[in-house]
Amino acid sequence: MQASPSLIEIYNMEKHYIKNKLYNTSVLRVVDGISLSISKGETFSLIGESGCGKSTLGRIIGKLLTPTTGKILFEGRDITKLVRKKDKKLQKDIQYVDKEASFKWIKRYTVFKMLEKVLETHEMRSNTNGHCLTSHLLNSMGLAHIAYHPIQGLTPGERQLVNIACAFILQPKLLILNDPLSGLDLSVQSQVLNTLSHLKKKRAITYLFISDNLNASYCISDQVAVMYKGRIVEKGTVSQIYEEPIHPYTQALMSTIPSIYKRERIVLKGAPPSLSSPSNGCPFYKRCPFAQEACKSRQPLLREIRSGQFVSCHLYT
Numbered sequence: 054m055q056a057s058p059s060l061i062e063i064y065n066m067e068k069h070y071i072k073n074k075l076y077n078t079s080v081l082r083v084v085d086g087i088s089l090s091i092s093k094g095e096t097f098s099l100i101g102e103s104g105c106g107k108s109t110l111g112r113i114i115g116k117l118l119t120p121t122t123g124k125i126l127f128e129g130r131d132i133t134k135l136v137r138k139k140d141k142k143l144q145k146d147i148q149y150v151d152k153e154a155s156f157k158w159i160k161r162y163t164v165f166k167m168l169e170k171v172l173e174t175h176e177m178r179s180n181t182n183g184h185c186l187t188s189h190l191l192n193s194m195g196l197a198h199i200a201y202h203p204i205q206g207l208t209p210g211e212r213q214l215v216n217i218a219c220a221f222i223l224q225p226k227l228l229i230l231n232d233p234l235s236g237l238d239l240s241v242q243s244q245v246l247n248t249l250s251h252l253k254k255k256r257a258i259t260y261l262f263i264s265d266n267l268n269a270s271y272c273i274s275d276q277v278a279v280m281y282k283g284r285i286v287e288k289g290t291v292s293q294i295y296e297e298p299i300h301p302y303t304q305a306l307m308s309t310i311p312s313i314y315k316r317e318r319i320v321l322k323g324a325p326p327s328l329s330s331p332s333n334g335c336p337f338y339k340r341c342p343f344a345q346e347a348c349k350s351r352q353p354l355l356r357e358i359r360s361g362q363f364v365s366c367h368l369y370t
């Protein structure tokens with residue numbers, strides 16, 4: 054089978070923040086040298102524990118945050134230096150949905166009116182040849198019954214679906230979903246996931262799904278990258294990562310979902326590392342049950358260990 058062409062590629066991406074605790078300055082390496090490529094039409098998940106840099110990377114890819122160094126290609130075009138606010142096409146092509154919908158300024162609008170407003174802002178027409186884009190989308194998302202409800206009366210789940218609708222109506226090529234299920238109860242989470250899958254079947258769209266909800270990422274993803282301390286430690290297809298993980302951190306992460314990972318639970322010692330402690334070696338060194346002396350001083354590279362499965366660990370070099 055031929056691989057789909059890349060929609061977005063990032064190279065050597067880094068994002069540092071300077072932390073100044075009364076002149077005891079240190080550098081937080083929130084994203085620490087990440088390269089990856091997302092193919093057209095796939096759902097690519099970024100997973101990893103809280104604080105590992107997922108949202109920061111997502112915001113960089115969405116051109117909402119300027120990286121310290123690195124390069125981004127979108128459909129082969131170098132967009133590293135483009136400013137999102139000044140580029141209407143980019144704003145439309147790459148949409149970013151955050152964990153909580155914020156409709157502060159338009160709470161009095163109805164759902165329908167708000168979607169129409171989004172189209173208007175992007176100089177797009179809702180009605181063409183008797184076909185109403187807004188009604189059509191609301192129908193296909195199962196939201197027709199709240200079309201004329203004001204935003205302020207919606208439930209959290211409805212608000213998140215409307216948030217997704219606002220992004221989707223612009224027909225983006227890439228939809229970045231940053232923790233879209235956060236704060237929703239389980240039945241609403243599955244409603245949002247089903248809607249995302251349904252929308253994807255109707256139109257070729259690429260998702261970047263960012264979450265620490267491992268079950269959700271398993272349900273929706275084609276490819277998965279596991280982040281730890283600002284780096285990618287393993288990357289592969291959803292079945293490789295969930296059913297046959299290779300990296301010790303991925304194995305520990307997956308062992309928390311026994312319904313998928315059929316081996317014993319692995320309990321990690323110690324707390325997640327500080328992003329400000331520089332490390333020349335493996336970022337997982339202090340918590341890894343298999344750490345060797347070399348892991349302390351030599352950073353493992355991300356290598357292809359099985360077809361399509363990339364791992365950064367000295368045990369496999």
Ligand SMILES: Nc1ncnc2c1ncn2[C@@H]1O[C@H](COP(=O)(O)OP(=O)(O)OP(=O)(O)O)[C@@H](O)[C@H]1O
Nearest residue numbers: 070081083102103104105106107108109110265328
């Ligand atoms: N503007 C900033 N200044 C300083 N530190 C920041 C800034 N933005 C993020 N960080 C730090 O970077 C780290 C990674 O943040 P990020 O939000 O990307 O993590 P995350 O993986 O998305 O976590 P979560 O799963 O909790 O959403 C955190 O420790 C955060 O405090």
Ligand code: SF4
Nearest residue numbers: 335338341348366367
């Ligand atoms: S490189 Fe060493 S410390 Fe890092 S995951 Fe592999 S064995 Fe563990």
Ligand SMILES: [Mg+2]
Nearest residue numbers: 107108109232
């Ligand atoms: Mg986050």
